[in-house]
Amino acid sequence: MKREGIKKHLALYFIAGSQDCPKNIEEILIEAIEGGITLFQFREKGKGSLHTSDEIEQLAVRLLQICRTSNIPFIVNDDVELALKIGADGIHVGQDDAKAGDIITRINGMILGVSVHSAEEAKRALADGADYIGVGPVFPTSSKEDAKEARGTAVIEEIKQAGIDIPMVGIGGITAENAKSVVMAGADGVSVISSISRSEHPAAAARALKKVING
Numbered sequence: 001m002k003r004e005g006i007k008k009h010l011a012l013y014f015i016a017g018s019q020d021c022p023k024n025i026e027e028i029l030i031e032a033i034e035g036g037i038t039l040f041q042f043r044e045k046g047k048g049s050l051h052t053s054d055e056i057e058q059l060a061v062r063l064l065q066i067c068r069t070s071n072i073p074f075i076v077n078d079d080v081e082l083a084l085k086i087g088a089d090g091i092h093v094g095q096d097d098a099k100a101g102d103i104i105t106r107i108n109g110m111i112l113g114v115s116v117h118s119a120e121e122a123k124r125a126l127a128d129g130a131d132y133i134g135v136g137p138v139f140p141t142s143s144k145e146d147a148k149e150a151r152g153t154a155v156i157e158e159i160k161q162a163g164i165d166i167p168m169v170g171i172g173g174i175t176a177e178n179a180k181s182v183v184m185a186g187a188d189g190v191s192v193i194s195s196i197s198r199s200e201h202p203a204a205a206a207r208a209l210k211k212v213i214n215g
């Protein structure tokens, strides 16, 4: 699945690691899938995350199995080796991670996502072979300790206006209340952590987001 094929999966892109989940992450993922998420990223990092590589790999495999039974593509954040080892569907890297241009030859057609914060970075991600970009933080977030300043939908609009043709999601502080503005600005979908993972009812939270995005 490359650029055009990925667009439909970007509609509601759920990201989580155990640190984001007040209850069992597997239960939350199952409920999020019930609610209609279209893509999942395993992002085990930051305060409260698992420590050992064995624990992380075992959790990744369990979550991958859940996604496989529902045909939800499974993306690994940051860790190219883990993505390759467990046979993930894709890898997501940021500007401070392994460089997209360097890993593209190693990932054998896996989906490649890249985080960008400007039109310039979006242009480079496209040239490096990224299948999609994550743009943000759009709104302030508490889920990423080293998040950059939130820039609203301005960067999404800049990328669209510059004619950089690459599938994209907005990320950071997105809720059912503000998701529409992200899609209206030109994103193909939204990526969320806490709106789903910290909801008392993850399925209902995903459903509410989906309704706004599709509506």
Ligand SMILES: Cc1ncc(COP(=O)(O)OP(=O)(O)O)c(N)n1
Residues within 6 Å of the ligand: 013, 015, 041, 043, 045, 077, 078, 092, 093, 094, 095, 096, 097, 113, 114, 115, 116, 133, 134, 135, 144, 169, 171, 191
């Ligand atoms: C879809 C999506 N967009 C952006 C990010 C952020 O990636 P990065 O800047 O590398 O930060 P970390 O998530 O690694 O802390 C993402 N993970 N997913």
Ligand SMILES: Cc1ncsc1CCOP(=O)(O)O
Residues within 6 Å of the ligand: 136, 137, 140, 141, 142, 143, 144, 147, 171, 172, 173, 174, 191, 192, 193, 194, 195
């Ligand atoms: C991983 C990441 N990258 C930019 S903001 C962010 C965190 C998004 O989490 P939330 O949806 O809870 O604001």
Ligand SMILES: [Mg+2]
Residues within 6 Å of the ligand: 077, 078, 092, 093, 094, 097
């Ligand atoms: Mg990263």
